[in-house]
Amino acid sequence: xxxxxxxxxxxxxxxxxxxxxxxxxxxxxxxxxxxxxxxxxxxxxxxxxxxxxxxxxxxxxxxxx
Amino acid sequence: xxxxxxxxxxxxxxxxxxxxxxxxxxxxxxxxxxxxxxxxxxxxxxxxxxxxxxxxxxxxxxxxxxxxxxxxxxxxxxxxxxxxxxxxxxxxxxxxxxxxxxxxxxxxxxxxxxxxxxxxxxxxxxxxxxxxxxxxxxxxxxxxxxxxxxxxxxxxxxxxxxxxxxxxxxxxxxxxxxxxxxxxxxxxxxxxxxxxxxxxxxxxxxxxxxxxxxxxxxxxxxxxxxxxxxxxxxxxxxxxxxxxxxxxxxxx
Numbered sequence: 492x493x494x495x496x497x498x499x500x501x502x503x504x505x506x507x508x509x510x511x512x513x514x515x516x517x518x519x520x521x522x523x524x525x526x527x528x529x530x531x532x533x534x535x536x537x538x539x540x541x542x543x544x545x546x547x548x549x550x551x552x553x554x555x556x
Numbered sequence: 557x558x559x560x561x562x563x564x565x566x567x568x569x570x571x572x573x574x575x576x577x578x579x580x581x582x583x584x585x586x587x588x589x590x591x592x593x594x595x596x597x598x599x600x601x602x603x604x605x606x607x608x609x610x611x612x613x614x615x616x617x618x619x620x621x622x623x624x625x626x627x628x629x630x631x632x633x634x635x636x637x638x639x640x641x642x643x644x645x646x647x648x649x650x651x652x653x654x655x656x657x658x659x660x661x662x663x664x665x666x667x668x669x670x671x672x673x674x675x676x677x678x679x680x681x682x683x684x685x686x687x688x689x690x691x692x693x694x695x696x697x698x699x700x701x702x703x704x705x706x707x708x709x710x711x712x713x714x715x716x717x718x719x720x721x722x723x724x725x726x727x728x729x730x731x732x733x734x735x736x737x738x739x740x741x742x743x744x745x746x747x748x749x750x751x752x753x754x755x756x757x758x759x760x761x762x763x764x765x766x767x768x769x770x771x772x773x774x775x776x777x778x779x780x781x782x783x784x785x786x787x788x789x790x791x792x793x794x795x796x797x798x799x800x801x802x803x804x805x806x807x808x
Contacts, residue, residue: 548598551599
């Protein structure tokens with residue numbers, strides 16, 4: 492299926508949000524996730540199924556003011 | 557006292573725009589700050605080194621919602637930040653205007669209400685408007701962060717009268733001047749006016765010598781606070797001789 496991850500279209504196998512994070516090589520413990528604009532806590536990722544066209548944001552700490 | 561936390565240093569420092577990670581590290585140390593602000597961005601921009609700095613600094617992290625323009629964006633970003641940093645503190649920015657980076661007070665109050673109800677300890681980046689301040693406090697905020705001037709402008713305290721009123725109107729609410737500070741003298745002035753702390757970034761990060769400037773700001777904030785506590789003399793319209801007239805020789 493095709494999913495929008497951080498503004499890029501990715502072809503992924505599917506499964507859950509946890510699977511997607513794993514498949515794309517993110518460090519699951521050092522990122523925070525949102526699906527279609529809604530925060531998904533780390534503990535819930537394995538229970539959230541991915542669907543075609545989903546919009547995923549994977550964020551991490553960055554310099555800021 | 558910020559949500560039950562007492563700080564020794566009244567300077568809060570942003571972490572963006574430094575020439576190198578080492579300079580950021582040294583500037584944090586030279587400033588003696590105990591609070592640094594950080595953002596969240598899409599993973600994939602080499603955040604590992606930065607994570608190390610955050611850990612090593614020993615500072616309390618104040619994550620921000622910089623760049624958010626809507627209630628929903630800000631709330632989601634805050635929730636993501638709480639998980640990443642393990643803190644309920646959030647510097648809430650909801651920007652209403654792209655050129656001035658002026659906060660949207662209506663969206664700010666709404667986001668603050670949602671977040672405080674969810675257990676967040678909100679530091680709202682706001683204007684010096686008294687009524688907005690009142691609404692933010694009603695929404696559950698226990699700190700206000702009025703701007704001195706637009707973010708990154710270095711203009712200092714643009715509306716001193718308004719800031720003075722805010723201080724007088726909310727004597728028991730910790731007030732932090734956030735944004736617009738360009739020089740240590742301006743930070744000292746904020747402290748002399750009775751503000752509890754100053755948050756700044758660009759003035760240090762973009763200085764010729766950021767580490768030296770960080771030290772200067774740390775000392776300016778401390779000096780301004782000392783001056784406030786010591787009690788500043790009232791201003792006068794006319795001169796008043798400081799040397800007594802009594803005992804003066806007649807030499808004319």
